[in-house]
Amino acid sequence: MKSSDNLWEKASLAPGAPPRKSFALTGHSVAIDPRHNAVRPDLADVRLAEYVFAPHYAAPMPCVVTRDVVLHLTSSADSAVLAELQAGDAFECLEVLREVAWGVSPDRRLAGYVDRDALDQIK
Incomplete structure (x- = not known):
């Protein structure tokens, strides 16, 4: 089985790129690192749909x-710290859960949870 540290880098990140019309799962599965890829058992970043x-x-x-x-790393405030984000950093939110938001820090290529009140545009 192949492993992939960061499928997110392979995903189409171009703004305005046309949406894919179909997806096909081919080949062997790859090991997914949830620190670098916004993938959970219940939800994944749509940009990774052709990979997972x-x-x-x-x-x-x-x-x-x-x-x-x-x-x-997880929604718990006492879980492992992946990074410290600074005011003004970009964050791509994929889900809001009570007091936390799950998503991707594109500058650091890390997926995880942050306090939702530390983000703008979250209602």
């Missing part, structure tokens, strides 16, 4: 970090 299967996909909602905040 998930019951649901979400399109990223661009946000800006409004204050310094910690990017965590």
Whole structure:
């Protein structure tokens, strides 16, 4: 089985790129690192649809970090810290869960959870 550290880099990131009309799963599965790829058992970034299967996909909602905040591996505030995001950093939100938001820090190529009140555009 092949492994892939960051499928997100292979995904189409071009703004305005035409949406894919179909997807096909071919070849062997790859090991997914959830720190670098926005993939969970229940949800995945739609840009990864040609690489992984998930019951649901979400399109990223661009946000800006409004204050310094910690990017965590899980939704728990005491989980492993992946990075510290600074005010003004970009964040692509895929899901909002109570007090936290799950998504991708595109500058760091990391997926994780941040306090939702540290992001703009989250209602």
